[in-house]
Amino acid sequence: MFFDIGPLEILTIFVIAIVVLGPDKLPKAISETSALLRKVRSFSDSAQNEIRQELGPEFSDLQPGDFHPRALAQQALSRAEDEADLREITQSPSLNGQADEGDSRPGPMAV
Structure with a gap:
């Protein structure tokens, strides 16, 4: 009820x-x-x-439940995952997946 x-x-x-x-x-x-x-x-x-x-x-769309520790932790983890994905994309040798000839850096490791 x-x-x-x-x-x-x-x-x-x-x-x-x-x-x-x-x-x-x-x-x-x-x-x-x-x-x-x-x-x-x-x-x-x-x-x-x-x-x-x-x-x-x-x-204006803020709710009191947004301040709950569990919600704050989920938001922080979500932001960290987004930043890690962005970092992986920006650190890749090129956007189309092919390495440049002069680039000797290893690509991102597959998980």
Whole structure:
């Protein structure tokens, strides 16, 4: 459903809440919890919008998940692979795969 919580878990939480809080305090606790979640969501949205405005239009497609360490590592590895491919192409004797006559450098090793 949401947060990897299924319907059975939600029902269990609801039953525990009824037992702990009682049926008379439960509606007030639910409304306070929902108000807190709305405030947190509003704060998060405003912080994201402020960060996007400060960074400028070139970072408009930036998502909070982009700052996760795994995402950063994948981006760095992807950039390193692209640079290695570019380096291999630029260091090859010629673009059509044939070596120049005066070039005594060995070509790139096949992997």
